[in-house]
Amino acid sequence: MENAVVLDRLTKRFGRFTAVDEISLSVRTGEIFGFLGANGAGKTTAIRMLCGLLLPTSGSGSVAGFDIYRRSEQIKLNIGYMSQKFSLYGDLTGYENLWFYGSVYRIPAGSLKARIGELASSLELEEFIRRPARSLPTGWRQRLALAAALLHRPRILFLDEPTGGVDPVFRRRFWEILYRLADGGTTLFVTTHYMDEAEFCGRISIMHQGRIVAAGNPQELMRTYGQNNLQDTFVHLISRGGADA
Amino acid sequence: MVQTIAALIRKELLQIRRDRIMLRLIFIMPLVQLLVLGYAVSTDVKFIGMAVHDCDRSSLSREFVRSFSAGDYFIPRDSGLPLLEIERGFQENAYDAVLIIPPDFSKTLAAGGAARAGFIVDGTNANAAAISLGYAGIITAQFNGRTASREVPISLRQKVLYNPEGESIYFMVPGIIAVLLTMITVMLTAMAIVRERELGTLEQLVVTPISTPALILGKTIPFAILGFVEMSIALAFGVLWFKIPFAGSWPLLYALAFIFLFTTLGVGMFISTATRTQQQAMFFSWFFSIYTILTSGFFIPIANMPAAVQYLTYLNPLRYFMKIVRSRNASSSSCGR
Ligand SMILES: Nc1ncnc2c1ncn2[C@@H]1O[C@H](COP(=O)(O)OP(=O)(O)OP(=O)(O)O)[C@@H](O)[C@H]1O
Ligand SMILES: [Mg+2]
Numbered sequence: 077m078e079n080a081v082v083l084d085r086l087t088k089r090f091g092r093f094t095a096v097d098e099i100s101l102s103v104r105t106g107e108i109f110g111f112l113g114a115n116g117a118g119k120t121t122a123i124r125m126l127c128g129l130l131l132p133t134s135g136s137g138s139v140a141g142f143d144i145y146r147r148s149e150q151i152k153l154n155i156g157y158m159s160q161k162f163s164l165y166g167d168l169t170g171y172e173n174l175w176f177y178g179s180v181y182r183i184p185a186g187s188l189k190a191r192i193g194e195l196a197s198s199l200e201l202e203e204f205i206r207r208p209a210r211s212l213p214t215g216w217r218q219r220l221a222l223a224a225a226l227l228h229r230p231r232i233l234f235l236d237e238p239t240g241g242v243d244p245v246f247r248r249r250f251w252e253i254l255y256r257l258a259d260g261g262t263t264l265f266v267t268t269h270y271m272d273e274a275e276f277c278g279r280i281s282i283m284h285q286g287r288i289v290a291a292g293n294p295q296e297l298m299r300t301y302g303q304n305n306l307q308d309t310f311v312h313l314i315s316r317g318g319a320d321a
Numbered sequence: 322m323v324q325t326i327a328a329l330i331r332k333e334l335l336q337i338r339r340d341r342i343m344l345r346l347i348f349i350m351p352l353v354q355l356l357v358l359g360y361a362v363s364t365d366v367k368f369i370g371m372a373v374h375d376c377d378r379s380s381l382s383r384e385f386v387r388s389f390s391a392g393d394y395f396i397p398r399d400s401g402l403p404l405l406e407i408e409r410g411f412q413e414n415a416y417d418a419v420l421i422i423p424p425d426f427s428k429t430l431a432a433g434g435a436a437r438a439g440f441i442v443d444g445t446n447a448n449a450a451a452i453s454l455g456y457a458g459i460i461t462a463q464f465n466g467r468t469a470s471r472e473v474p475i476s477l478r479q480k481v482l483y484n485p486e487g488e489s490i491y492f493m494v495p496g497i498i499a500v501l502l503t504m505i506t507v508m509l510t511a512m513a514i515v516r517e518r519e520l521g522t523l524e525q526l527v528v529t530p531i532s533t534p535a536l537i538l539g540k541t542i543p544f545a546i547l548g549f550v551e552m553s554i555a556l557a558f559g560v561l562w563f564k565i566p567f568a569g570s571w572p573l574l575y576a577l578a579f580i581f582l583f584t585t586l587g588v589g590m591f592i593s594t595a596t597r598t599q600q601q602a603m604f605f606s607w608f609f610s611i612y613t614i615l616t617s618g619f620f621i622p623i624a625n626m627p628a629a630v631q632y633l634t635y636l637n638p639l640r641y642f643m644k645i646v647r648s649r650n651a652s653s654s655s656c657g658r
Contacts, residue, residue, distance in 0.1 A: 127528050152530045163525040167339045168332070179328030180529045224525070 080105045080232050080263035081126065086135035088121050095121040097286035098135060103279075105231075108254065108264045110274045110294075113283030114314050119267045120160055122283075123234050126265075127157045140232055156225035160236040160267075162217055166210030170201060170220045173209055174227060181228040188227075195223040199253060215246035222253070232263040239268060251276055271306040282313050289313050322535050329539025330546075333513070337547070347509075347547060351501045351555050358497050359490055359563055369453050370416035371395040374404050379427035385438070388464045389420065394456045411443040418442045418453050445625065447492055494563050495646040496619045498555040502578065503585050503639050504610050506548040510589025511606040513540040515596050540593075541586045548582055549575070569648075577645050584638035617643045 081103040088096040096118040103109040113119045124130040126139050128148030137144040140154040164173045171192065178188040196202045199219045204212055209220060218238055225233060235254075239247045251273060258264055266277065274280050274294060281291035290297055290313050294306055303309040337343055371389060375382050389395040395418065402410055407419050421439035429436040440457045442450040517523035526536070559565045588609055596602040615621070616630065617639035623631055634640045 129524060129527055149530060152528060155528070157525070157528040159521065159524050161521045161524075163521045165332070165336065165522055166520075167336055172332070172335060176328055176332045177525075177529065180325050180526070180531050182324055182530075 078105065079103060080107075081109075081137070081139050081265060083122075083126075083137040084135055086122065086125060086137050087133045088118070088125060088130065089133045094286050096125070096132075099283070099286075099288050101281055101288060101291060103263060103265060105263050106258065106261050107278040108258050108266065108276065110277030110280035111265060111267045111283070112269075112274055112280055112310065113267070114285075116285075117283040118286045119283055120236055123157075123236050123265070123267070126151075127155060127234055128152055153228070154231045156228070156230035156233045158218075158221050158225045158233075158235045158238050160240065162209075162221060164209050164217075164221055164224055167208060169208055170205040170212070170223075173220065174205075174224055177224045178227045183228060191227060192223075195226060198256075199223050215242045215250075218242055218246075218250065219253075222250075226257075230262070232265065233257065235264065235266045237267050237269065239270065239273065247273065271310060274306055274310075282310060284314050289316075322532070325531055325535045326539045326542065329536070330543050333540065333543035334546070337543070347505060347551060348554065351497075351505075351551055352558060354501060355494060355497055355555060355558055355563075359494050368393060369395050369418055369449070369456075371397050371418040371420055372402070372407065372410055372416045373397045373399060374407070374419065374421045376404075376424040377422050377426035381427040381430060382422045385422065385426075385464055386420065388460055389457075391460075394460075395453075407441065411445075417446075417449065418457070420457075444622070490563055491565050492647060494559045494565055496643060498552060498559065499617070499639060499643050499646045500614050500619055501555055502548055502552050502581070502642075503613055505551050506544050506582060506585040507589045507592075507610055508603070508606045509544045509547065510541055510586050511592040511596075511602040512599060513544070513590070514593035515602045516599055518597070519599055537590060541590055544589070545579075545582050545586060548585075549578070552578060574646070577642070581638060581642040581645075613637055613639045616640065619643055 079102045081101070083102070084100050085098040086096060086100070087094065087098050099118075099122060111119055111123070121130065125132045126137065126144060128144065128151055132144065139151045142148075142150040142154070144151065164170075165176070168176070174192045174195070175188065178191065179185075183191060192205075196205050199222065201216065201219055201223060204216045204220070209217065212220065222235075222238065225235075239250055242250065247270065254264055254266070255276070266273075268274060277294065279292060280294055280297070281288045282297075283289065290301075292300070298304070298306060298309050301309050301312055303312055337347070373386050375386060386397050389397050397420070398416070402415075404421070410416050410419070419439075419441040421441070423437060423439075426436050426438065438461075440454070442453045444450040514523065517526065560567055589606065592602050592605045592609070596605060616623075616626075616634045616637045618634070619639075623634050623640065626634070
C-alpha cells in the first residue's frame with residue numbers, strides 16, 4: 077500500500093462554523109508527516125475525523141486503506157492515537173493503564189506482559205511505571221501515553237501535539253523515539269507548534285482557518301516562499317492567509 | 322468481548338478502590354443511614370390522643386376507658402365526631418387512635434359472652450401506631466386480669482388504618498436497604514460514562530476497537546456487583562444488629578434484586594450518555610432518586626396518595642422492590658399482631 081492516509085476535500089462544520097474546510101492530502105506509508113497550523117486551524121478536528129472519533133460533514137478519506145465512513149472498526153485496529161490532552165487514567169499507575177489498554181486491544185495476557193516490559197525499557201519508563209499516572213512529570217506522562225498508543229503495534233500513529241509543555245531535552249529524546257518508529261515502518265502523523273520539530277518531518281502541511289495553505293518538504297517550502305527558516309515561512313503563510321480571509 | 326469486558330470491570334473496580342471518598346460513600350454511608358433512620362423510628366411514644374366512642378355508656382365501659390388513661394400513654398377524649406367520620410379526625414390530626422365500645426358491651430359481658438371493643442390507629446406514623454397497638458393490647462389484658470372473675474374476657478379487635486403492615490424497625494430497615502440500592506446504583510452508573518467524557522479519557526477509549534455493547538456492559542457490571550455488596554452489607558446489618566427476622570428465601574431475594582437492578586442501572590446508563598457533565602448527571606440522578614423514593618411507599622404509604630399519583634407509582638420500579646423487601650423480611654414478624 078502506497079499511501080497510509082488519503083484525504084479528499086474533507087470538511088467538518090459545527091453548525092455554521094467550518095472548522096475543517098475541504099482539505100486534501102496524502103501521507104505515504106512510513107513517512108513522518110508534520111501537520112502544522114495556527115491555534116484553532118482545525119488540526120485536532122481533522123485528526124479526530126481520521127481516527128473515527130468524529131463524523132465528517134462531507135468529503136472522503138481513507139486511513140490504512142480503509143474508508144473513514146464505513147470501516148472505522150478496521151481503522152481502529154491499525155492506528156494508535158495520542159490526544160492533545162492527556163487522556164490516560166490519572167488515578168491508575170502507568171502499568172495498570174497499559175495493562176488495561178492492552179486488554180482492550182485483545183492482546184493475550186502472556187504477550188501483553190512482555191510487550192509492556194519491552195515498551196517500558198525502550199521508552200525508559202521502568203522507574204515510573206508503578207506510579208499513579210497523574211503524579212508523573214509532563215515528559216514522562218507523554219511517554220506513557222505514547223506507550224499506550226503503541227501497545228498493539230499500530231501501522232499508523234496519530235500524535236496530536238505530543239510534545240506540548242515538554243522541555244527541550246525531553247523533546248529531542250521523544251523525537252529520537254519517533255525516528256526509530258519511522259525506521260521500523262510506522263507512519264507518523266504529527267501536529268506540533270515547534271518549528272524545529274517540523275524540520276525533522278519528511279513532509280509538512282500548514283493549516284490556517286480550516287484550510288491547508290501549503291504542503292511539501294520543509295526545505296522546499298522555505299525556498300518556495302523565499303524565507304530563511306521554517307518559522308518565518310510559517311508566519312509568512314499564516315499572515316498572508318489571514319489577509320486573504 | 323469477554324476479555325474487554327473483564328478489563329473494564331477490573332479497571333472500574335480498581336478506580337473505585339483508589340477513591341477514598343467514594344469508598345466511604347459506598348460502604349459507610351449505608352451503615353450510618355441504617356443506624357440513624359433505623360433508630361429514628363423507634364423513639365418513645367406517649368400521650369397519644371385517643372378519641373372515645375362509648376356507645377354503651379355503662380359503668381363498666383367507663384371503667385374500661387379509664388384504664389386507658391393510666392400511665393400517661395393515652396389521653397382519652399370525646400371525639401365530637403360521628404362514628405362514620407372518625408377518619409376526619411386522623412386527617413386533621415385531632416387524635417391518633419380511636420377506641421370504640423359497642424352498645425352491647427356490658428350486656429354481653431354480664432351475660433357471660435365475649436365482649437368486643439374496637440381500636441383504630443392512624444398508621445401514617447408506622448412506629449407510633451405499632452406502639453399504640455402494643456399498649457392497647459396490654460391495657461386490655463390487664464383489665465381482663467383485674468376482672469378475672471369473668472370466664473370470657475374482652476377481646477380487643479384492632480385495626481391499623483393507612484399502613485396496615487406498620488412495623489417500625491422491621492418495616493423501615495428493609496425499606497432503607499431498597500433505597501440505598503437504588504441511590505448507589507443509579508448514581509454510580511450515571512457517573513460512569515460522563516466522568517470519562519469530562520476527563521477526556523473517553524476519547525482514548527473510543528479510538529480502541531471496543532464495541533458499544535462491551536463498553537456498556539463493562540460500565541454497568543461493576544456497579545451491579547457493588548450494588549450486591551452494598552445490599553449484602555445492609556442486610557447483614559439488619560439481621561445481625563436490628564435482629565430483623567428473615568423468613569423468606571435468600572436466593573429469591575437476590576434474584577429479584579438482580580431484576581430490579583436492571584432498571585436502576587439502565588436509568589443510570591441513560592443519564593450518563595445523555596448528559597455532558599458530571600454535574601448534570603448528578604442533578605438528574607438526584608431528581609430520579611427522589612422521585613423514585615417518594616413514590617415508592619417508603620415514607621408515605623401509596624394508599625395515602627392522591628389517586629393520580631397512585632397511578633404514577635406503577636411506573637416506579639422501586640415501588641415493587643420496596644414491597645418485595647418489606648414482605649420478604651417482615652412477613653414472619655407482622656403476623657404476631
Ligand atoms: N465540538 C466542537 N463544536 C464547535 N466548535 C468546535 C468543536 N471542536 C472544535 N471546534 C472549533 O473548531 C476550530 C478548530 O479547532 P481544533 O481544535 O481542530 O484546532 P487546532 O488546530 O487543533 O488548534 P490548537 O492548535 O489550539 O490545538 C476551533 O475554532 C474550535 O473552537
Ligand atoms: Mg489541537
